[in-house]
Amino acid sequence: MPLKAIKLTIFWGSLVLSIVLALLHRTPTLGRLSLYLLTLVIFTKPAAQLFPTINIGKVLLAVRRETGQASAFAAFGHVASQLFPGTSLFTILQFGLASGPKGFQFWGFWALVLMTILFLTSNDFSTHLLKRNWFLLHKLIHPLYVFVMIHAGLRKGYFGLIPYVVVLLILYTFRFLAARGVKFLAPPPPQLMI
Template sequence: MFSALKRSRPLVWLLLTLPALWIGLRWAITPGEYGYGHAIADSGDWAAWLLMATLAVTPLRLVFKRSGLTLWLMRRRREIGVASFGYAALHTAIYLVRKGSPEYVLAEFTTPYMLAGWAALALFVPLALTSNDVSVRLMRRGWKRLHRLVYPAAVLTFAHWVWSAFDPTTAWIHIGILAAIEIVRIALQRAQRVM
């Protein structure tokens, strides 16, 4: 199974899509038990988890250079990042359908948690659109510069989570994990430059 997963991009996409299918199926079958609140939370959680997985790839590569899993993650990082954007877009779509009116959306637009969410989504759009081999070839060094926007996008994503959560404890735990990932990445990159 893992060897097939290593080689097959469609299989990777199928696995990345399964949580979205599960969210849709549960909402369709048991709308009373699994409604808007669960769907919006679960889609947001998957967007954040996949974003964290994407950001964890560089520290893992720096620590475990020859690991097969690390090499596989390096090759699939763009797919994981695009899937994170897909779940963020699903999260947004669920919110827009629930509100059902531009007036409601505009009324909430200027609240800090909504501004953070919309700004994060806006930063993710060019990253998702350029996460392909053609863009990497055409943009060359500019591609890496553009994709550094993932860091402010991540900060905005987690700010949105903290400010919008009924109980922000889980969001703060994830922020701690994200901070640890970034501290390790920066420390390892600096150490390798000194060497």
């Protein structure tokens, strides 16, 4: 399947799936889907650098933008599925802010704000318009990911944060090692015969 077809399938498939799940009020499913896709997006680059011989990393790098957009569709569906007749988006967002940093809704609100910014700038027009600043803007994925992890962890109480902290430690260990040029499963360098 050509790369363009894969990208279109991810984009439109995730949009339709998110709409259907939102209409069915599958809030937890959409939240988990968004988290898993965002995890895939943020782990792709360091994992591809650490494991250069694994070809799936190249494919995932090629569809990283579409995977991020799919994560945003799921996040938007996650919020939309909580809108019942008579409940406005403003009411839900106000509730999220009022919960304060100890409430998972607070972190979900800020994750939604960052996700919206990243989604709106995940296109060729924004890349061309913002140039180098686009890369700086898209570093917002790191606080976004932390906010999403806190949001998901706090749903289970403070001890629920532990597995999410472990995932964050793994991510930033991967990023640290990749920045240092460490490679696993890389072919050995050629030996000189003298």
